Every structure is written in C-alpha cells, then in structure tokens.
Amino acid sequence: MAGQSNVAPVIIKRKKVVSGGGHHGGAWKVAYADFVTAMMAFFLLMWLLNATTEQQRSGIADYFSPTIPINKVSGGGDGAFGGESVFSEIVLPEVGTGSTSLNATAQDKSSGNEKSEAEQAETKALEEIEKMLAGRSGESDVHPDLLRHIVSRITDEGLVIELFDTDNATLFVDDTLEATPLLRQIASMLVRVTSIVSNKMAVEGHVHARPVVLNDNPVWGLSTQRAEEMRRLMIAQHLDPDRIIRVTGHADRELSARNPMSLRNNRLEIILLRSDR
Incomplete structure (x- = not known):
C-alpha cells in the first residue's frame, strides 16, 4: 500500500480547438466606409469649386452659415x-x-x-441694387460677363460693390493704370444702376502682394491711383462728382484671397454709404 501511494498522478491535457479560419471581425469595413465617404465628399467639393461662379459659391457659403434670428x-x-x-x-x-x-x-x-421708416426705405433700395448686380432682379440688364467680376454685400457702412480680376479678364492692363474695356463697361453700368439712389460713395483700391525681394514696392501708389482712375471713369459716365466723398488705396493690406499674390486680390470697391455715415 505504501508503494502505491508514491506513484505520480496522471495529468491529462485537453486542447481546445477554435474554428473560424482567422476571422477578426468587421471593424475594418467601418473604417473603409468612412474613407470612401470622405473621398466622395472631397470630389464633390472639387467639382462644385470648378463648376460654380464666384457669386454662386458665395451663395452656397451663406446657405451653410449658422444664423439664429433671436429677438x-x-x-x-x-x-x-x-x-x-x-x-x-x-x-x-x-x-x-x-x-x-x-x-x-x-x-x-x-x-x-x-429702424425708422427712412432707414428701412434706404435698406430696401440698397437691397434692390444688390439684386440687380447679382442678376436676381427682373429689371436687371447686367450682362453675365460683367456679373463674373462683381460681388456685392450689405454692411453697416452701406452696400459694398466689389470688382475683381479673374484669370481670363482683368480690370487694368497688367500692372498699369490703363483701364480695360471691361472696366469701362462696368463703370458705365454702375453709374446707371446706382442712379436710383442718391447715396454718397467711397472708392477703394486694392492690389495683390509683390515678392518681398522688391526694393521699391509700388502697391500703395498703384492701389490709390487705380481708385482715382475708377472715380474718373464714373464721372466720365455722368456721375455727379459730389457723390464721391472718399477715394483711398489699401495696397495689399486687405486680401480677398488666401494667396497674397493671387489675381483675385486685384480689386476695386465702390461703397454706397448709408445716409447716417
């Protein structure tokens, strides 16, 4: 009996076999679906940027801007x-x-x-001009080729009418003060459209940045002289000279495009000032 008690115990190991062929779940499918969705949104964005005009892109941006009218x-x-x-x-x-x-x-x-009735009437008149410049008014006769160079917005200061260069057409010949036929047409159209109101005007000139290696940077003089040239063009189209009370040049200090040297930064701004300004 004593000999039998010294016998080592027998240990039996049973291996658990797991079947499934290496399946690791479907988390990768969710990540891949997110990637495909992001790529689709990216290509849709690129298509919209290529297929829309400046004014249409501005309208799309305004649509998605958060506005909460709380009184x-x-x-x-x-x-x-x-x-x-x-x-x-x-x-x-x-x-x-x-x-x-x-x-x-x-x-x-x-x-x-x-707002007083006079202020409301003034705002309504400015909004009507903005519609005409955007081609949304039934009375608008602004040519579509001109609309590509115009963006307008109503601010506390008044109606800001922005005229800018595009890759296909510019307002001035190269970096000179010589107005192109396009700018002359726009000046004539603006005098005609803004004649429905008597608001005072301000003219501002803006130009794109030059390389920093330039010793003599002409941006200040060029922007001011272009604003003055726009004033002369409008007066030549029978605009009352007394309506223009301010002509300024802002050089390359107020950029419209992210790239400082983009042609989009070459622009003129005509502001129909509110009567209380």
Whole structure:
C-alpha cells in the first residue's frame, strides 16, 4: 500500500480547438466606409469649386452659415417665459418693460432697436441694387460677363460693390493704370444702376502682394491711383462728382484671397454709404 501511494498522478491535457479560419471581425469595413465617404465628399467639393461662379459659391457659403434670428421679446403673461411663447407677437406687454416688434415702447425706439421708416426705405433700395448686380432682379440688364467680376454685400457702412480680376479678364492692363474695356463697361453700368439712389460713395483700391525681394514696392501708389482712375471713369459716365466723398488705396493690406499674390486680390470697391455715415 505504501508503494502505491508514491506513484505520480496522471495529468491529462485537453486542447481546445477554435474554428473560424482567422476571422477578426468587421471593424475594418467601418473604417473603409468612412474613407470612401470622405473621398466622395472631397470630389464633390472639387467639382462644385470648378463648376460654380464666384457669386454662386458665395451663395452656397451663406446657405451653410449658422444664423439664429433671436429677438429680445418680453411677453404679457406671468409664466416662465413671461408670455405664451418666446417669440409671441400677439401678447401685449403687461409684465416687465419689454416690447414686441409690433408694439415697440418709447424706450425701445430711443435705444435704436427699431429702424425708422427712412432707414428701412434706404435698406430696401440698397437691397434692390444688390439684386440687380447679382442678376436676381427682373429689371436687371447686367450682362453675365460683367456679373463674373462683381460681388456685392450689405454692411453697416452701406452696400459694398466689389470688382475683381479673374484669370481670363482683368480690370487694368497688367500692372498699369490703363483701364480695360471691361472696366469701362462696368463703370458705365454702375453709374446707371446706382442712379436710383442718391447715396454718397467711397472708392477703394486694392492690389495683390509683390515678392518681398522688391526694393521699391509700388502697391500703395498703384492701389490709390487705380481708385482715382475708377472715380474718373464714373464721372466720365455722368456721375455727379459730389457723390464721391472718399477715394483711398489699401495696397495689399486687405486680401480677398488666401494667396497674397493671387489675381483675385486685384480689386476695386465702390461703397454706397448709408445716409447716417
């Protein structure tokens, strides 16, 4: 019995066989799908950049710009929002000193939150000119070839009309002050379109940057002289000289394109100033 107790125990090992042929899941499929989606979006973006004009690209950018029209409104109830709705226009103010756009208080008017009828009419007239320059007005007779060189926007200062060079056509001959026939046509058209208002004007000149190795950088003089040349062209088309109250050159300090030496930075800006400016 003692001899049998010294016998080593028998250990049996059982190997677990896992079948599946090396399958590692489908995570790579998700990554590949994301890659294909990104490439499709990239090629769609490149196609849009090539197939649209400057104004169309500006419209697309405005469409995706986040805008949240929120007005400060004090309602007439005593609930959490002080009224039936945050944007309620039918509830008369009873609690608080606020107002609605339909029922403005004297305090609201004095603070400048409500535009006068004259300001509203002026803005409407500027918007009409902007539509004509963008070809969105039924009365617009602006030639499509000219529209490719024009971008307009309404700012606090007034209506900014931007004229710029393209790869196929420029406003001036090379780096000189000689206006091309294109710029002469644009000047004539602007005088005609802006004649529906009497706002004062400002003319600004901008040029692209030169290489830093230049000893004599002509950008300041060139931008100012081009703005002055645009003023002369418009006056030659029977614009009232008294309407232009400012002519300035900004050299290459206010770029429109990311590349400082891009032709897109060669531009003129005609600003229809608001009456309070």
